Amino acid sequence: MCIVKDLEKVDIFNNRMRFFGYDVAGEWGITGRRLFRKGGDSRTHHIHFYQFDNPEIERHLIFRDYLRTHPKEVDKYSRFKEDLAQRYETTREYSPAKKNFVSEMEQKALRWFSES
Helix, strand or coil, rough: EEECCHHHHHHHHHHHHHHEEEEECCCCCCEEEEEEEEEEHHHEEEEEEECCCCHHHHHHHHHHHHHHHHHHHHHHHHHHHHHHHHHCHHHHHHHHHHHHHHHHHHHHHHHCCCCC
16 A cells, blocks of 8 residues: 555556556545556556545554454455455456455454554
């Protein structure tokens, strides 16, 4: 995740990112984000850009910290995503299928953070 002063300036680099093999996905369902992906259906890289004042930043960092301190949750998350990857061939199918699971895990992370 990259945090920038002015998100609009990230768009200036779309052609350069394409040159380096990235898919320019724009907001891709999260307002105020710029997403770049590399590797097609066998994705190898995700780069998320947010402007410094976007509330999504905190959510991502809390989720990251939750996973760092809960290795059993990491195992559960990994197994779930691997199962989905085996069942779905495209991200159009995979992404919606993981939404509820990830949302529930994010809620656990937010509760954990508020209790810490």
